Amino acid sequence: MADILITDGVVITMDSDRSVIENGAIAIEGEQIIDVGQSEDIKSSHDADVVISAEKHAVIPGLINTHTHVADILLRGGGQTDRALYDWLFNVTKPARAEMNAEEHAIASALYCLESIESGTTTFVENAIGGGSGYADDIVKSKLEVYDQAGMRNIYCQSFIDENMESALSDFVKLYRDAAPGVKRASTDLDDTDGSIKNIEDLIKKWNGSAEGRQSIWPGPLSPRCTTTDGLQACYAIAEEHDVMTTTHVSETYHEELALGGGHFSMTEYMNVIGCLGERALFGHCVHLSESDIRLMQQTDARVAHNCISNLMLGSGTAPIPTMLNYGVTVGIGTDNASCSDTVNMINDMRYVASLHKGVHSDSTIMTPEKALEMATIDGARAIGQEKNLGSIEPGKKADIVLLGLDYTHFQPIRNVVSAIVYQAQGFEVDTVICNGKVIMKDRVVDGISVNYPDLYEQAADAADAVIKRTGLEKIVLANRPWKSVGHVER
Numbered sequence: 471m472a473d474i475l476i477t478d479g480v481v482i483t484m485d486s487d488r489s490v491i492e493n494g495a496i497a498i499e500g501e502q503i504i505d506v507g508q509s510e511d512i513k514s515s516h517d518a519d520v521v522i523s524a525e526k527h528a529v530i531p532g533l534i535n536t537h538t539h540v541a542d543i544l545l546r547g548g549g550q551t552d553r554a555l556y557d558w559l560f561n562v563t564k565p566a567r568a569e570m571n572a573e574e575h576a577i578a579s580a581l582y583c584l585e586s587i588e589s590g591t592t593t594f595v596e597n598a599i600g601g602g603s604g605y606a607d608d609i610v611k612s613k614l615e616v617y618d619q620a621g622m623r624n625i626y627c628q629s630f631i632d633e634n635m636e637s638a639l640s641d642f643v644k645l646y647r648d649a650a651p652g653v654k655r656a657s658t659d660l661d662d663t664d665g666s667i668k669n670i671e672d673l674i675k676k677w678n679g680s681a682e683g684r685q686s687i688w689p690g691p692l693s694p695r696c697t698t699t700d701g702l703q704a705c706y707a708i709a710e711e712h713d714v715m716t717t718t719h720v721s722e723t724y725h726e727e728l729a730l731g732g733g734h735f736s737m738t739e740y741m742n743v744i745g746c747l748g749e750r751a752l753f754g755h756c757v758h759l760s761e762s763d764i765r766l767m768q769q770t771d772a773r774v775a776h777n778c779i780s781n782l783m784l785g786s787g788t789a790p791i792p793t794m795l796n797y798g799v800t801v802g803i804g805t806d807n808a809s810c811s812d813t814v815n816m817i818n819d820m821r822y823v824a825s826l827h828k829g830v831h832s833d834s835t836i837m838t839p840e841k842a843l844e845m846a847t848i849d850g851a852r853a854i855g856q857e858k859n860l861g862s863i864e865p866g867k868k869a870d871i872v873l874l875g876l877d878y879t880h881f882q883p884i885r886n887v888v889s890a891i892v893y894q895a896q897g898f899e900v901d902t903v904i905c906n907g908k909v910i911m912k913d914r915v916v917d918g919i920s921v922n923y924p925d926l927y928e929q930a931a932d933a934a935d936a937v938i939k940r941t942g943l944e945k946i947v948l949a950n951r952p953w954k955s956v957g958h959v960e961r
Contacts, residue, residue: 472518473907474498476871477509479524480887484531484848484862488840490887494529498869501682501907506863520909522902526877528887530843531862532592532623532870532905533816534850537717537754537775537804540582540596540613541567541575544934545809550947552954553810555723555784556643561650562946563809568601568656569941572612574933575605579613580923581930582814583620587916589815589897590872592905593623595717595775595804595854597690597754601656603666604628604690610673618681619918621910623870625854627690627717628673630666633698639725652942667704674712684906686714693719694737695726702746709750715855716746717775721763722755723786738763747772752853754804756794757787764790768797773853776845778822779813780806792827792836802853803845817897820846824892839892873902 474497481494483506495512497505505512542563550562570578586594598604598613605613610626617624634640647655670689678687689705691697697718709716720737721727727736738759741747749771756774759767767774776791794801803823805814824842828834851861859868874891876884878899884890903911910918923929938947 472497472499472504472516474520474522474869474904474909475512475516475518476522476524476529476873477513479527479529479873480876481506481529481863482843482888483864484844485864496529496863496871498871498904498907501868503863503865503867503869505865522873524873527873527875528891529863530590530872530874530891531847531860532872532903533590533846534802534854534861535586535591535594535805535814535816536752536802536850536853537777537806538594538596538814539563539599539807541570541578541600543582543585543808543814544570544574544578544930544937545947546812547934547947550809551783551812553784555786556725557646557649558784558810560643560647561653562943563807564599564601564656565653565941566937566943567599569654570609570937572608574937575609576612576616577923577926577929577933579616580620580919580926582808583616583622584916584919584926585814586816587620587622587903587911588900588914589817590874590900590903591622591814591816592870592872592903593625593850593854593860595625595627595688595752597627597629597717597719599629599690599692602629602631602692602696603657603661604630604669610677614677614680614685617685619922620916621684621905621908621918623684623860623905625686625688626673626677627688628670629690629692630661630669630701631692631696632661632663632666632701633696634660635695639695642725650946652945654940654942663698663701663704666701667708670705670708674708674714678712678714682906688714689716691716691718693726694740699744702741703744706746706748706750715750715752717752717754720753720756721758722781724758727758736760736763738766742766742770749773750855754806755781755786755789757781757789759790759794761793764794764797764799767794767799771800773800773802775802775804775853776823777804777806777811778826779811779819782822782826783810783812788826788830791823792831795841800849800852801845802850803842815897816846817891817895817900820892839889842892843888869904869907871904872900875899875901
């Protein structure tokens with residue numbers, strides 16, 4: 471007997487044939503999908519305690535966010551926008567994250583999970599940077615407890631910085647920092663390499679596989695621009711030893727290529743030379759990869775998280791994703807920081823990914839809605855090394871499933887359901903989310919958050935104000951933003 475039946479929906483399986491079952495159904499037992507097919511056949515073969523009608527709904531795999539930062543969701547709202555990467559990074563987000571306490575992190579995590587679930591995300595990879603050195607044990611605990619309460623699947627990646635940036639980059643950053651003298655800075659003390667590695671191993675031993683297997687721990691060194699060779703190599707070794715992966719930020723701006731060997735290596739070349747480019751490497755951004763870099767990525771089976779919107783908002787550029795795909799590099803989608811992309815809505819990001827590259831390359835066929843959905847599901851699963859368990863609706867896989875209502879004006883008329891989801895959906899159409907075989911959102915209510923944080927919006931606003939004031943960011947984030955137009959303005 472099944473535990474849950476989902477019936478009478480348009481099931482977009484994302485299996486190897488990319489099957490779409492018009493009047494489809496899914497049987498779930500425990501954490502797993504046990505059967506998929508026509509509703510008639512599934513209903514006649516299985517009884518269940520819970521039957522969920524998916525009539526007038528698309529049924530898709532839970533979306534996978536392959537690169538994100540959780541805490542600075544408290545910093546969004548408009549005041550911090552229109553900044554380049556290193557201005558935003560060193561004058562806004564790193565100082566504030568370093569100042570947050572465990573309770574404020576818990577509130578931020580609850581807000582993050584609620585928005586993610588409401589727009590169909592079931593799995594996310596958190597790059598846990600804080601001020602650069604990751605988070606203390608009490609903060610890690612507070613964050614992971616919220617993720618468990620929400621019922622999501624998460625990968626927590628602990629950061630560290632054990633090397634100063636080369637002067638070509640550090641001098642550039644100093645100019646930005648000097649322009650914001652009132653900000654309380656995150657510590658610039660370097661982390662001890664051995665201590666950082668031990669901390670990551672301790673976190674893996676304590677938390678990896680917790681929350682009924684929904685929580686994982688990876689090494690997450692911040693970037694090759696501020697991590698020693700020994701540190702990066704130790705992280706890759708940990709990933710191999712514990713059968714996890716490692717993730718870092720690579721080639722986000724063209725400035726970063728100055729940070730390694732005086733510009734003699736690209737970041738990708740450097741990671742390859744030191745033995746850290748391979749199937750256990752997930753690189754965020756990869757905006758400024760050359761074709762040679764992309765060949766190295768393909769040859770070593772390293773994976774990429776495409777942070778489309780944050781790269782646009784920070785003026786960092788547009789990653790050469792079509793070239794990566796043509797070479798066979800696995801690419802997922804990441805929402806990155808909510809304080810620069812402003813949402814953690816993967817449905818929103820799919821539309822950007824499907825549209826942006828057409829304009830950049832003046833080629834309307836270079837990206838398709840089908841590929842964008844693959845990147846958010848089955849390709850995202852492969853990007854995090856979980857394609858055998860996640861990313862598609864097939865027997866034997868984890869039951870991470872999203873029901874998205876189609877009975878809305880902006881969908882009519884529907885000719886192709888995948889195109890409609892990618893180009894027309896906005897996220898609020900998601901009304902039911904299942905993760906690991908459990909319903910974590912029903913009728914757009916996420917019990918794991920609403921029960922524990924009944925006044926979440928007010929708590930988030932209060933926590934945001936407190937953090938901003940303690941960090942000295944009032945003039946940057948809280949001040950009334952003046953009207954900023956562009957071009958010639960008649961006065």
